[in-house]
Each structure stands twice: as C-alpha cells, then as structure tokens.
Amino acid sequence: MSMFTTRPEILGTFGVITSTHWLASAAGMALLERGGNAFDAAVAAGFVLQVVEPHLVGPAGEVPIIFHSAKTGKTEVLCGQGVTPDAATIERYKQEGLDLVPGSGLLAAVVPGAFDAWMLMLRDHGSMSLRDALEPAIYYARTGHPMLPRVANTIRDQAEFFKKEWPTSYATWARNGNLPQAHELFVNEALAKTYQRLVDEAEAKGGSREKIIDHARDGFYRGFVAQAIEDFCQNTEAMDTSGKRHKGILTADDMARWSATYETPLSYDYHGWTVYKTGPWGQGPALLQSLALLKNSDIGAMGPDSADFIHTVTEAMKLAYADREIYYGDPDFADVPMKQLLSEDYNAQRRKLIGSAASHELRAGMITDFEEQHARGVAQFRYAETNGNVAPGAGEPTMAHLRTEKRGDTVHVDVIDRWGNMVSATPSGGWLQSSPVIPELGFQLNTRAQMFWLEPDLPTSLAPRKRPRTTLTPSLASYEGKPRLVFGTPGGDQQDQWQLILFLRRVHHGLNLQEGIDLPLFHTMHFPSSFYPREAIPGRLVIEKSIGETVINDLKTRGHDLEIVDEWTVGRLTAAERESNGLLRAAATPRLMQAYAIGR
Numbered sequence: 001m002s003m004f005t006t007r008p009e010i011l012g013t014f015g016v017i018t019s020t021h022w023l024a025s026a027a028g029m030a031l032l033e034r035g036g037n038a039f040d041a042a043v044a045a046g047f048v049l050q051v052v053e054p055h056l057v058g059p060a061g062e063v064p065i066i067f068h069s070a071k072t073g074k075t076e077v078l079c080g081q082g083v084t085p086d087a088a089t090i091e092r093y094k095q096e097g098l099d100l101v102p103g104s105g106l107l108a109a110v111v112p113g114a115f116d117a118w119m120l121m122l123r124d125h126g127s128m129s130l131r132d133a134l135e136p137a138i139y140y141a142r143t144g145h146p147m148l149p150r151v152a153n154t155i156r157d158q159a160e161f162f163k164k165e166w167p168t169s170y171a172t173w174a175r176n177g178n179l180p181q182a183h184e185l186f187v188n189e190a191l192a193k194t195y196q197r198l199v200d201e202a203e204a205k206g207g208s209r210e211k212i213i214d215h216a217r218d219g220f221y222r223g224f225v226a227q228a229i230e231d232f233c234q235n236t237e238a239m240d241t242s243g244k245r246h247k248g249i250l251t252a253d254d255m256a257r258w259s260a261t262y263e264t265p266l267s268y269d270y271h272g273w274t275v276y277k278t279g280p281w282g283q284g285p286a287l288l289q290s291l292a293l294l295k296n297s298d299i300g301a302m303g304p305d306s307a308d309f310i311h312t313v314t315e316a317m318k319l320a321y322a323d324r325e326i327y328y329g330d331p332d333f334a335d336v337p338m339k340q341l342l343s344e345d346y347n348a349q350r351r352k353l354i355g356s357a358a359s360h361e362l363r364a365g366m367i368t369d370f371e372e373q374h375a376r377g378v379a380q381f382r383y384a385e386t387n388g389n390v391a392p393g394a395g396e397p398t399m400a401h402l403r404t405e406k407r408g409d410t411v412h413v414d415v416i417d418r419w420g421n422m423v424s425a426t427p428s429g430g431w432l433q434s435s436p437v438i439p440e441l442g443f444q445l446n447t448r449a450q451m452f453w454l455e456p457d458l459p460t461s462l463a464p465r466k467r468p469r470t471t472l473t474p475s476l477a478s479y480e481g482k483p484r485l486v487f488g489t490p491g492g493d494q495q496d497q498w499q500l501i502l503f504l505r506r507v508h509h510g511l512n513l514q515e516g517i518d519l520p521l522f523h524t525m526h527f528p529s530s531f532y533p534r535e536a537i538p539g540r541l542v543i544e545k546s547i548g549e550t551v552i553n554d555l556k557t558r559g560h561d562l563e564i565v566d567e568w569t570v571g572r573l574t575a576a577e578r579e580s581n582g583l584l585r586a587a588a589t590p591r592l593m594q595a596y597a598i599g600r
Contacts, residue, residue: 080117
C-alpha cells in the first residue's frame, strides 16, 4: 500500500535521528557528523530537549532508554527512573490531609533520574566527551533558542499563578516581568551556568573521558546540585494541586544513594518480530500484552484506518491496560506475574472478551494467587470512574493540546548510526509548570510520585525508595533476530497505544514509517489515568475526524463513546529503522509542527 504523506520518509546509510524538536535532531546529527555514535547523538539531543521543550521535559526529570549495542550485541534497558525519598510514606502524606499525591509542587518529587542515565550511556557506550555532549544544550540555554508558541502559551497561562505562588518560576519564565513571545529568543542563564559548572568542575578533577563523566555524576548527585535541591525543598512551601502549600521531602542523601541501572528488557515474539520494552515499572508491557491478545487476529485483512482495525485494536488495549492497573508496579517491591500476563493460555481466554460491541466495563484478568490484589485494584477502578475534574497544574496530558496547556508531557528521540547502534529514549518530567524553579539551578523538580496511590497493598502504593509505575515507554524491535526498529512518542497513557498502531501498520500493512505515522490516529481513555486526578472514562474513544464519516458512524454503531477531535492533533510519533543491507529510514510526526527526522 502506498499513500500520500506530509513529508518524505528519510533514507540514508550514514545515520538517522528523529526527535520531537528539530533543534534536538540537528544537535544529535551534528555529533554523528563529527564521528560520534548513536549514543553520543542521543545524549546531545536529550539535553537540548530540556532547553527547547521545557514544558515537556526538564533537567530534573527521568528517562527510560532501550538500546542495542553493535559492539556487545546486546539489547538492554537503561532505567533512568528515580525512586521516592526515604520520607515518602503513605502515613506522611495522609498526615497532610491528602488522599492523592499532588500533581504539582514539591511533595510529588522523586530523585531526578535522567542526568545519571544519560551520563551512564555516554560513559559506557558513547565515544565523545562530556563537553561535546552538553555543549549544544549549554549553547541554546546561554545564547537563546526560538521559543515554541506552545511554551509561550504555557507560561502565559501560568503567569498569574507563578507571580502569586511560585515567584522563582515567574522570575525565570517571565524575565523582568515580561511574558515571552512565540519565536523570540529565550535565554536561561542559570541553567547554562549549572551545566557549564558541572562540565568545568568535572574537567578540573581530571582523568580519562570516563572519569570526567563520573565526576559530573558526582557533581549532580553528591555535589552542588543535590545540595541546592535539598535546601530548596526544606525552605520552600509551594502551592500544589491539593490547594495547600507544602515543603518537599527530597534530600541530598536520597540523591546520593541512587544511580541509574541496566536491566534486561521484557520481550514478545510477534509474526517474525521481537518487541522489547521496559519492565512493569513502566507501562511498556501493555504493548506486549496487546500484541499477545491480537496475535491470532487477521489484522492484515483489515484496512489500516478501517473501523474493524480501530475496534479490534481498541478492545485489545482496554484489556491490556486493565491488567496494567491491577498488576504493574516496581518489581523490586511487588510480585508482578509478567510470565502469566504474556502467556498464550492466559491471553487465549482474555481475547474471547473481544466482541463485536465496544466494552464499557473495566475487565482485568484474574490470576491465581492474586485474587486479593485483583479486588483492591477493582476498587481503585471505581474511584477513577467517579473522579473527573482536573485541577490546575496537574499531571501529564492525554491530549494537552486540546484540553489545557497547564499540564506537562514528554519528548522522544530515536537514533541509528552507520554501525548499527540503536537508541530509543523517552525523557519526561520536571516540566516548567510542575514545580517552582530552584533559582540557582535554573530548573524545577519532577512530580512523578503522583503515579502512586495512597492506599496500601497495591503494586503502585507509595513507599520509600520505590520507582513509580510510569507511562514512559520507548520501543525497540528486531526482525528475524536482527535489530531493526526504534520508535516512541510522548503522550502519557497514550504512548503505547499510538506505538502499537504504528507497529501494526508497519508489520501487517507494509506501510513505511511516515505513512504509518501520518494516517489518522486514535486512543482509548477507558482505563484509569496515570495522572492526578486519576480519572477514567469507560468506553471513550478519541479519534481524529480525518478518519471519515463512514468509519465514525460504524464505530458509533459498535457502541464506542467517540470524542472526535481535529485532524493532526493526536500523537507525536517518531521512528527509525535499519534494514539488513544497511539502509536507514526515519520519520517524524507532522502534528504540532515540531518533530523532525534527519539523516543521510
């Protein structure tokens, strides 16, 4: 099948990079041109994204990375998801009169994980220096970058709140009391100084390339950055979504005791492909479960934008995400029955629930010895169904560009180099609207602890030193045993939904990456949101109106509660692919007019 696309699929043999902002893609490509590899390029792009998309990611955020090393032959996960502070107990938050972890402010902060993950990848798999990797981000923070209209709008929407409640944020984002305008150059001198100081102090301590990178890690987690974070948390009462002011509980000791880690990915075999995802501390296994549910469906006989395709995929996702809510969590704290959840016996029974009509029930599967956990999870379902009003400054969006600019989101980068190294990374957190700026650092903390419930005995119950079950979920897939495809998207609970759609269109319909991205997209909001205030809308299916009236009417007759949105407003997918002969491909969504693929 061949069809019109908004832009060409990028083809080359030297290297390709695609990300959610053209400046990040260009920065990464520049390092490839200078002889760097995919790991160097991804790090440079990741730090530039913190500067140019500050409403979507910040220096104190987190990043899960899936990568393949041509040198080692391994596909691995690098977990850059920080853990909760030692003081983060359910009792501590209940004493504050809270029923939910706030979606903004200081109480929702976990250890910032992204910096250490990027540094570990640069140290262990990259080839360029710390200065080389950080120089593009420092340049844009110091000399300015053209502010995206969406960033300017976010700051404008939050300006009065910042001025009243978060004065350090107002001073940073409305310099000298002037709100930034779209496309004007924006400078963050404090952030530039923070990263420059990390580089200068690390180099001053000397040693090998690897030692200098480790010195920077120390500067962030055991040096001036960690101390500034602790001081700010202890001395600042910040308004949050609870409607009250709270101090933070994150300490320098919490940061000093944590580091990013390498892990073995979960995987699932599907029609000659093997898809790799993070463990159940992310939502990645939901995509694998969806594939298990769809494995015997004749997806290839359905049009890639047909009502049959949309209905079948949506109903499978409802089942997989219901299981996500019941069973997923940090496997260091919770027994997650992943083997059963991906087994053929379990999914053979589950796929019988996919009928001709849309389900409006939250149907999680029952697994032996997990009956009590199932019952507790269903109770949380009921809470989510009745909880619907989103408070200002809360959470990560499902469709932020359609509903509100007050909530943060995520970014993404995919890279493949000429040697066959592959990286897929989904940085997020530490949004400008999440938490007040720490003035001497030029950035704010994350709010990832809002993923937790303040109810006991759930896989996602709050506890000290625990990873939140996030929505961040990069993807890597091999074909016939050879690494082939990296892909991902921002979008909270929608990330693995949009990625699943792209993957199925690539596998079953033979669409190239740009074609699969450009076709109308959709997602369900049937299950509880991962973000404050944790609402669920059973049966809701969001779909771009460009799908056409015929398909829309067909879906309505099947019982879907449709939310029809403007064309080019759903999803921010990017993807890159390497064929066995070395041909490289890359694509980026035209939606929001920011993402860009580059290669040669």
